[in-house]
Amino acid sequence: MAVTRAEVEKIAGLARLELTGEECALYQKQLSSILDWMEELKGADTSSVEPLAHVFGTENVMRDDVPVRHEDRKSLLDNAPMREFDFVKVRKVIE
Amino acid sequence: MNAFETAEGVRNGKISAEEAVKASLSAIAAREKDVNAFLEVFEAEALARAKEIDARRASGKPLGLLAGVPVALKDNIMYKGHRVYCASKLLEGHIASYSATAVERLLAEDAVIMGRANMDEFAMGSSCENSAFKKTANPHDLSRVPGGSSGGSAAAVAAGMTPIALGSDTGGSVRQPASFCGISAIKPTYGLMSRYGLVAFASSLDQIGPMAADARDCALALTAMAGHDDKDSTSADVKPGTDYHGGHSGSVKGLKIGLPKEYFVGGIDPEVEKLVAGAAKKFQSLGAELVEVSLPHTKYAVAAYYIVASSEASSNLARFDGMRYGYSAAREDESLSLPEVFMKSRGRGFGSEVKRRIMLGTYSLSSGYYDAYYAQAQKIRALLKKDFVAAFEKADVLLGPACPTPAFRLGEKMDDPLQMYLSDIYTIPCSMAGVPGLSLNCGKTSSGLPVGMQLFGRPFSERTLFNAAMTFERGN
Numbered sequence: 065m066a067v068t069r070a071e072v073e074k075i076a077g078l079a080r081l082e083l084t085g086e087e088c089a090l091y092q093k094q095l096s097s098i099l100d101w102m103e104e105l106k107g108a109d110t111s112s113v114e115p116l117a118h119v120f121g122t123e124n125v126m127r128d129d130v131p132v133r134h135e136d137r138k139s140l141l142d143n144a145p146m147r148e149f150d151f152v153k154v155r156k157v158i159e
Numbered sequence: 160m161n162a163f164e165t166a167e168g169v170r171n172g173k174i175s176a177e178e179a180v181k182a183s184l185s186a187i188a189a190r191e192k193d194v195n196a197f198l199e200v201f202e203a204e205a206l207a208r209a210k211e212i213d214a215r216r217a218s219g220k221p222l223g224l225l226a227g228v229p230v231a232l233k234d235n236i237m238y239k240g241h242r243v244y245c246a247s248k249l250l251e252g253h254i255a256s257y258s259a260t261a262v263e264r265l266l267a268e269d270a271v272i273m274g275r276a277n278m279d280e281f282a283m284g285s286s287c288e289n290s291a292f293k294k295t296a297n298p299h300d301l302s303r304v305p306g307g308s309s310g311g312s313a314a315a316v317a318a319g320m321t322p323i324a325l326g327s328d329t330g331g332s333v334r335q336p337a338s339f340c341g342i343s344a345i346k347p348t349y350g351l352m353s354r355y356g357l358v359a360f361a362s363s364l365d366q367i368g369p370m371a372a373d374a375r376d377c378a379l380a381l382t383a384m385a386g387h388d389d390k391d392s393t394s395a396d397v398k399p400g401t402d403y404h405g406g407h408s409g410s411v412k413g414l415k416i417g418l419p420k421e422y423f424v425g426g427i428d429p430e431v432e433k434l435v436a437g438a439a440k441k442f443q444s445l446g447a448e449l450v451e452v453s454l455p456h457t458k459y460a461v462a463a464y465y466i467v468a469s470s471e472a473s474s475n476l477a478r479f480d481g482m483r484y485g486y487s488a489a490r491e492d493e494s495l496s497l498p499e500v501f502m503k504s505r506g507r508g509f510g511s512e513v514k515r516r517i518m519l520g521t522y523s524l525s526s527g528y529y530d531a532y533y534a535q536a537q538k539i540r541a542l543l544k545k546d547f548v549a550a551f552e553k554a555d556v557l558l559g560p561a562c563p564t565p566a567f568r569l570g571e572k573m574d575d576p577l578q579m580y581l582s583d584i585y586t587i588p589c590s591m592a593g594v595p596g597l598s599l600n601c602g603k604t605s606s607g608l609p610v611g612m613q614l615f616g617r618p619f620s621e622r623t624l625f626n627a628a629m630t631f632e633r634g635n
Contacts, residue, residue, distance in 0.1 A: 118393070
């Protein structure tokens with residue numbers, strides 16, 4: 065299934081990935097061949113099964129809602145690329 | 160010296176932890192320039208810790224299961240206060256702010272962490288060539304790949320640098336490199352090992368797995384690490400400390416071993432097929448009963464896996480936004496807007512394969528394609544699980560090759576992602592079904608390359624797998 069250049073650009077936008085022109089061309093070709101190969105999945109008869117998200121069907125594992133303190137706050141903050149005092153510095157969110 | 164003997168020797172004073180660590184460091188000094196298994200070696204720290212372990216023994220205190228055993232950690236497993244980059248430029252500079260549960264448990268058993276092993280970036284790859292930092296070579300043939308994604312871990316063990324290494328396995332990432340490097344590794348039942356502190360790739364598939372020269376050392380490491388952890392909501396209800404290495408019958412008499420017919424057709428290398436068939440015969444001569452089984456949906460497994468795993472990855476890797484961790488384009492250019500920081504940080508920070516998978520996953524999950532790709536892949540996952548359930552009605556364990564070929568050459572598959580994906584055909588179905596898979600060596604090709612086989616078991620039947628593997632390795 066051929067993926068168009070516009071589709072590649074749209075997907076890259078959704079995934080928040082800036083791609084170079086070369087990368088767009090390469091991914092257009094490679095995604096097309098990968099998706100072609102994935103066409104075979106349509107041949108499988110899946111009418112008897114439900115989608116499986118977790119192998120053992122575990123759901124909603126709960127614990128008591130008790131806050132736990134992270135012992136080393138500084139190390140978390142130190143990993144942020146940009147900081148000001150005890151805050152992670154980000155770009156303006158609302159223009 | 161293997162892990163079992165090292166730990167026993169350190170506990171009863173035959174050798175010191177310091178000697179064990181020095182032996183590891185001298186093996187690293189001798190082989191690392193050719194093999195490139197490590198991104199970083201914690202030399203001074205490992206020696207200091209070894210001395211501390213020896214001092215504890217000298218003061219009469221008992222030592223743990225892995226006393227003085229040198230261990231390599233894949234670069235996606237967190238060790239507090241140490242770098243953890245997932246072999247990615249995007250995480251360059253990141254320091255782990257806590258330790259993975261697996262690491263906490265290794266340390267509690269007096270293991271010594273030697274360093275960070277190389278890997279495919281974010282564990283995406285089958286050759287270790289997707290590392291942003293270096294290429295690791297196969298210690299058996301330096302012109303070949305060690306396999307991936309836990310290639311550095313496998314190479315470290317195969318080159319005798321550490322008796323144990325931790326890898327992670329999403330679709331075969333401990334079992335395939337173990338096969339290529341002639342060692343042993345287990346992908347435990349989903350949920351047996353805590354994922355806390357393992358950087359997430361595809362959360363419904365990811366498991367940490369120990370790698371070692373033989374099955375008993377793998378079992379020993381699993382004993383130290385496995386079992387329930389409150390910090391991982393998908394952690395299974397298995398008691399920590401369950402013994403996987405000791406108390407085995409040492410016999411496979413009456414064990415029904417199923418040979419999945421789909422694993423011995425198509426693109427398998429004739430030498431690999433012959434060695435795995437020879438291993439099955441050996442099991443038979445040891446008293447096991449061979450039966451043919453079928454895993455009929457195997458042919459759909461790789462495509463379904465790449466949809467499920469890439470979809471989960473596209474979601475998990477959304478956290479790398481240039482704000483909270485690692486590389487940020489904002490640091491280079493203060494004038495960038497918020498969306499530009501996202502786009503540029505991710506575009507420049509991630510390598511080619513990671514971006515390809517994020518693209519594939521985003522596509523599979525996007526409006527209009529979801530049902531045809533993601534939902535269909537999850538239904539095929541259900542069929543793959545049913546295949547194993549049915550096969551385990553006829554057999555106690557299944558046996559097949561770990562990989563269709565021995566280690567391929569560096570660079571051989573780098574331009575063709577599809578060919579690279581297809582090398583995971585025998586490891587992926589087990590991951591999709593959540594059952595345990597143990598990879599162990601079953602010989603060498605005529606040109607001297609190791610070949611691995613896999614044993615699969617019912618969920619939480621790791622003891623059965625280890626008993627069979629250890630009986631095979633002992634050979635009587």
